[in-house]
Amino acid sequence: xxxxxxxxxAAPVQPAAKGMLRNITSRVKWGIGSVLVxxxxxxxxxxxxxxxxxxxxxxxxxxxxxxxxxxxxxxxYSAYISLVELVTGxxxxxxxxxxxxxxxxxxxxxxxxxxxxxxxxxxxxRMAMIPLFVIWFGVGMGSKIFVVFIGALFxxxxxxITGIRQVDRILIRAARSYGATEWQLFTKVFLPGAxxxxxxxxxxxxxxxxxxVVIGEMYVAMAGLGYMISTAGNAMQTDxxxxxxxxxxxxxxxGTSAFxxxxxxLTPYREEQQGA
Numbered sequence: 001x002x003x004x005x006x007x008x009x010a011a012p013v014q015p016a017a018k019g020m021l022r023n024i025t026s027r028v029k030w031g032i033g034s035v036l037v038x039x040x041x042x043x044x045x046x047x048x049x050x051x052x053x054x055x056x057x058x059x060x061x062x063x064x065x066x067x068x069x070x071x072x073x074x075x076x077y078s079a080y081i082s083l084v085e086l087v088t089g090x091x092x093x094x095x096x097x098x099x100x101x102x103x104x105x106x107x108x109x110x111x112x113x114x115x116x117x118x119x120x121x122x123x124x125x126r127m128a129m130i131p132l133f134v135i136w137f138g139v140g141m142g143s144k145i146f147v148v149f150i151g152a153l154f155x156x157x158x159x160x161i162t163g164i165r166q167v168d169r170i171l172i173r174a175a176r177s178y179g180a181t182e183w184q185l186f187t188k189v190f191l192p193g194a195x196x197x198x199x200x201x202x203x204x205x206x207x208x209x210x211x212x213v214v215i216g217e218m219y220v221a222m223a224g225l226g227y228m229i230s231t232a233g234n235a236m237q238t239d240x241x242x243x244x245x246x247x248x249x250x251x252x253x254x255g256t257s258a259f260x261x262x263x264x265x266l267t268p269y270r271e272e273q274q275g276a
Contacts, residue, residue, distance in 0.1 A: 057238040062246070065239035075228070079247075082213055082225040085141050089148025090209040094202055097153050101160025101201075102186055105194070111161070122154050126212065130219045144216035144224070151212030152205035156198070163197025164190050196267045203259040210252045 039059045045051055046058030053061075069075040104111040126147060137143040167190055175189050191198075217226025225248055232241040 054236065054238060057242055061239040062242045065237070066243040066246075069240065069243060078223050078225055078228050081141070081221075081223045082217065085144040085216070085224070086148055086209055086213045088141075089145040089212065090152050090206060092145070093149045093152035093205055093209065094156055096149075097156030097201065097205070098160050098198060101157045101198075102164060102190060102194075104157075105161040105164025106186075106190060118154075118157070121150070126151060126215060127219070130216060133216075134220055139220050139222075143220065144213055147216035148209045148212040152209035155204035155208055156201040159197045159201025159204070160194060163194025166197070167193035196263070199259065199263040199266065203256055203263065206255040206259060207252055210248060210255070214248060 042056070043059050046053045046056055100114070104114055129150070130143070130147060133143040133146050137146055171189055171193065172185065175185055180188065213224070214226040214229065217224035218230040221227040225244060229241060229244045229248075232238075232244060
């Protein structure tokens with residue numbers, strides 16, 4: 001009886017898994033197909049000179065420029081510099097954003113003290129602040145790390161504050177009634193309750209961090225992907241420029257996809273709630 005029950009309960013899982021796999025395969029096929037159509041259309045338009053190739057280049061030339069860049073050491077050194085600046089600034093933004101967001105979301109006094117200053121900083125264009133960062137940290141990696149930090153900080157911070165303030169008050173009162181300390185409240189109630197919002201902020205912060213490192217390197221740098229993009233643009237090297245833009249876009253896509261997978265793994269109940 002028990003074995004039959006287990007087999008009966010497990011049977012519907014296989015069609016569901018097959019259906020999910022079929023949906024994923026279908027999306028991948030459509031995605032690859034749309035990219036191929038776009039590349040062929042781009043090549044066709046450029047080859048027939050319907051648009052001046054100087055402005056849009058063409059995929060075959062972009063691939064050639066990419067191969068030339070990949071066989072030189074300059075590209076790898078610049079990619080390394082950009083990754084160090086991006087990862088360092090991003091990690092700092094996550095640590096500070098989550099910690100400060102927990103405090104501002106829970107303690108109204110701290111939120112009231114920091115909120116006006118942070119909102120003013122959030123509304124200030126990053127480009128206007130880069131000269132100040134250069135004065136503070138010099139023209140080395142420090143200024144670019146700080147640009148990444150400022151850019152990635154706010155999505156993490158704002159989402160953490162929102163997540164903390166949306167935690168069920170009943171859970172907080174119940175934890176306190178059982179004698180939970182402030183540390184236990186943060187680790188056992190607030191952090192798990194706000195985790196979906198925090199992970200969303202981290203995912204959005206990655207994109208802002210990439211934007212920050214590219215802008216910072218375009219403004220003041222002698223190496224990095226942003227510097228190479230600026231140099232290629234000034235020299236009207238459209239094929240090289242497109243290749244570098246694709247590299248940056250790929251970095252953003254891979255990071256965002258990885259954080260999205262992490263979000264789905266750590267908060268599977270969120271998908272169940274959305275599907276219900």
